[in-house]
Amino acid sequence: MTSAQVIDGVALSKQLRQQTRERVQTLKKQGITPGLAVILVGENQASQVYVRNKIKACEDTGFYSILEQYPATLSEFELLQRVQALNLDASIHGILVQLPLPEHIDAQKVIEAISPAKDVDGFHVASAGALMVGQPGFWPCTPYGCMKMLESIGYTLRGKHAVVIGRSNIVGKPMALMLLQQHATVTICHSATADLGQITRQADVLIAAVGKQNLVTADMVKPGAVVIDVGMNRNAEGKLCGDVDYEGVKQVAGWITPVPGGVGPMTITMLLMNTLEAAEHALPHA
Ligand code: NAP
Numbered sequence: 008m009t010s011a012q013v014i015d016g017v018a019l020s021k022q023l024r025q026q027t028r029e030r031v032q033t034l035k036k037q038g039i040t041p042g043l044a045v046i047l048v049g050e051n052q053a054s055q056v057y058v059r060n061k062i063k064a065c066e067d068t069g070f071y072s073i074l075e076q077y078p079a080t081l082s083e084f085e086l087l088q089r090v091q092a093l094n095l096d097a098s099i100h101g102i103l104v105q106l107p108l109p110e111h112i113d114a115q116k117v118i119e120a121i122s123p124a125k126d127v128d129g130f131h132v133a134s135a136g137a138l139m140v141g142q143p144g145f146w147p148c149t150p151y152g153c154m155k156m157l158e159s160i161g162y163t164l165r166g167k168h169a170v171v172i173g174r175s176n177i178v179g180k181p182m183a184l185m186l187l188q189q190h191a192t193v194t195i196c197h198s199a200t201a202d203l204g205q206i207t208r209q210a211d212v213l214i215a216a217v218g219k220q221n222l223v224t225a226d227m228v229k230p231g232a233v234v235i236d237v238g239m240n241r242n243a244e245g246k247l248c249g250d251v252d253y254e255g256v257k258q259v260a261g262w263i264t265p266v267p268g269g270v271g272p273m274t275i276t277m278l279l280m281n282t283l284e285a286a287e288h289a290l291p292h293a
Contacts, residue, residue, distance in 0.1 A: 009258075010257050010258060011234070011256070011257045011258075011259075011260040011261055011262055011263040012160075012261065012262050012263075013262075013263060013264070013265060014156045014159065014160060014233075014235075014262055014263070014264045014269065015265075015268065015269075016152070016156065016264060016265075016268055016269040016270055016271065016272045016273045017268045017272050019155065019156060019159050019273065019276075020272040020273055020275070020276040023155065023276050023280065024064070024067070024068055024276055024279065027068050027276075027279050027280055027283055028068050028069055030283055030287075031068060031069040031070065031283060032069065034283070034286055034287060034290075035069070037290060039286055039289055039290065040069075040070065040071045040098075040286075041069075041070045041071065041100050041101075041282050041283050041285070041286035042070065042071040042072065042073075042096075042098045042099045042100050042101070042282075042286070043061070043065050043070055043071075043072045043073075043099070043100070043101040043102075043103065043127065043278075043282045044072070044073050044075065044093045044096070044099045044101070044102050044103070045058050045061055045062060045072065045073070045074050045075070045103045045105060046075045046077070046086070046089060046090070046093075046102070046103070046104045046105065047074065047075070047076045047077070047105045048076075048077045048078075048079060048081050048086060048104075048105075048108055048109060048112065049077075049078070049079035049108070049109050050079060051105075051107065054105045054106075054107070057105060058074060058105050060275060061103070061275055061278060062074050064275045064276075064278075064279055065279070065282075068279050070279065070282065070283075071098060073099070075089060077089075079109045081109075081112075082111075082112075083111065083112045083113060083116070083117070086104075086108075086112060086117055087116070087117065087120050090102060090104070090117060090120045090121055091120065093125070094120075094121065094122040094125060097289075099125065100125060100127075100282055100285035100286040100288075100289055101125055101126075101127030101278075101281065101282035101285050101286075102121045102122070102125045102126070102127070103127060103128050103278070104117050104118065104121070104128075118130045118131055119131060119132065123144070123145075124285065124288065125285060126145050127145055127148075127278060127281040127282045127285055128145070128147065128148065128278070128281075129144070129145040129146050129147035129148065129151070129181070129281065130147060130176070130177060131145075134146075134147075135176070135181070138181055138184050138185070138188075139184060141188060145281050145284075145285075146181065146185065146277070146281070147177050147178070147181045148273075148274045148275070148277035148278045148281065149177065149178050149182075149216075149237060149270060149273075149274045149277075150178055150181045150182035150185055151185070151277040151280075151281075152270055152273030152274050152276060152277045153182060153185075153214060153235050153237065153270060153273070154185050154186075154189070155273060155276075155277065156235060156264060156269075156270070156273060157212070157233065157235075160233070160262055162212070162233060162262075164186060164189035164190055164191040164212070165189065165190035165191070166190065166191075166192075167191050167192070167211040167212060168191065168192050168193075168194070168209055168210055168211050168212070169183075169186040169191040169192070169193050169194070169210065169211065169212040169213075169214065170193075170194045170195075170196060170206055170207050170209065170210035170212070170213050170214070171183045171186070171193065171194070171195050171196065171214045171216065172196045172197075172200075172203070172207070172213075172214065172215045172216060172217050172222070172223070172250070173196075173197065173214075173215070173216035173217045173218075173237070174195050174196075174197045175216065178216040178237055179195060179197075179216050180195070182214055182216065182237075183195050186212070186214075191211075191212065194206055194209075194210075203227070204226065204227040207223065207227040207228065207229075208227060208228070208229050209229065210228075210229055210232055211229065211232055211233065212232065212233045212235070213228060213229075213232055213233070213234045213235070214235045214237060215234070215235070215236050215237060215238055215249065215250035215251055216237035216238065216250070217238055217250045218238055218239070218240060218250065219238065219240065219250055220238070220240045220242055220248050220249075220250065221250075221251075221252045222238070222250045222251070223236075223250055223251040223252065223256060224252045224255055224256070225252065225255035225256050225258060225259045228256050228259045228260055229259075230259055230260075230261075231260070231261035232259075232260050232261060232262075233260065233261060233262040233263075234251055234256055234260045234262065234263045234264070235264050235269070235270065236249035236250055236251040236253070236263070236264050236265075236266050236269060236270065237249070237250070237270050238250030238251070238266065239266065239271065247266060247267045248266055249264075249265075249266030249269070251263070251266075253265060253266070
C-alpha cells in the first residue's frame with residue numbers, strides 16, 4: 008500500500024526562519040531591528056505556552072521582542088491605552104494581542120485599535136478587507152503557513168478543487184480567500200454542511216480547520232489529495248492531535264501534514280515573516 012508524503016512543518020519552518028534571519032541581518036545594517044510586542048491578559052495556560060514560543064522564536068531569529076503580561080482584571084480601557092502606546096512606539100513593528108481575552112474585554116475592539124501597519128496577526132478588518140479584494144496586507148499566519156506548505160511541494164492550485172472545513176475569521180475564511188486568489192475552485196464547509204464526506208471526496212486539496220479529533224477519515228479523502236490538518240486537539244491520553252485520522256488518511260492521500268510538526272510551527276514562522284515585512288516597510292524608501 009502506498010503512503011502519503013509528509014509535509015514537514017518543522018523542516019520548512021527551519022528553512023524559512025533561516026531566510027528570515029538573513030533578512031533581519033540586512034535590515035539591522037540599515038539601522039532597523041524588527042520588533043514584536045506581545046500582550047497577554049490573564050492566566051490561560053495554553054496562551055502562556057503560545058506566547059512563550061512566539062517570544063523564543065523572535066529571540067532565535069534576531070528580533071527585538073517584548074512581552075507585556077497583565078492580570079485578567081485589566082480593564083478594556085487600559086488595554087486599549089497599551090495598544091495605542093505601542094502603535095506610537097517606533098521600535099515596535101508588530102503588535103499581537105493573544106486571544107482569547109477575558110470576557111469583559113471586547114476582542115474585536117482591541118484588534119481594531121491596532122494600527123493596520125502593525126497588524127502582524129492579520130486580524131484587523133483592514134487586513135481582512137485587503138485579502139478580500141486582493142490588495143497587499145498582512146495575511147493571518149495560520150492559513151498563510153498552509154499556503155507556504157503548498158508552495159513548498161510545488162503544488163499548482165489553478166484548476167484544482169480545494170475544500171476548506173471551517174469558516175472562522177482567523178483560519179477558514181482567509182484560507183478560502185488565499186486558495187481562491189491562487190485560482191483554485193473553493194468550497195467552504197462548516198457545522199451545518201450536509202454530507203461532508205461527499206464534498207471532501209471531491210477535494211484535490213483538503214484543509215481541516217475545525218477542532219475535532221478524527222473528523223476526517225480515510226473514506227472522506229480522494230486518493231492522491233493534499234491533506235492539511237490545522238486542528239489542534241488533545242486525545243484521550245492528552246496527546247496533541249489534529250482533525251485528521253493521520254494513520255488512516257496517510258494510506259489514501261498524496262501529501263499530508265502531521266500534528267504536531269505540521270501547521271503549528273508554520274504559524275509562528277509566518278508571524279515572524281509578517282513582522283519582518285512590517286519592519287521592512289518602516290525603511291525610508293519602502
Ligand atoms: P473555530 O473558530 O472554533 O471554528 C471551527 C469551525 O469548524 C467552525 O466554522 C465550525 O462551523 C466548523 N465545524 C465545527 N464542527 C464541524 C463539523 N462537524 N463539520 C464541519 N465543520 C465543523 O476554530 P478555529 O479558530 O478556526 O480553529 C480551528 C482548529 O484549528 C482548532 O483546533 C484550533 O485549535 C486550530 N488552530 C490551529 C492553529 C495552528 O497554529 N496549528 C492556529 C489556529 C487554530 P460553524 O461556523 O458552523 O460553527
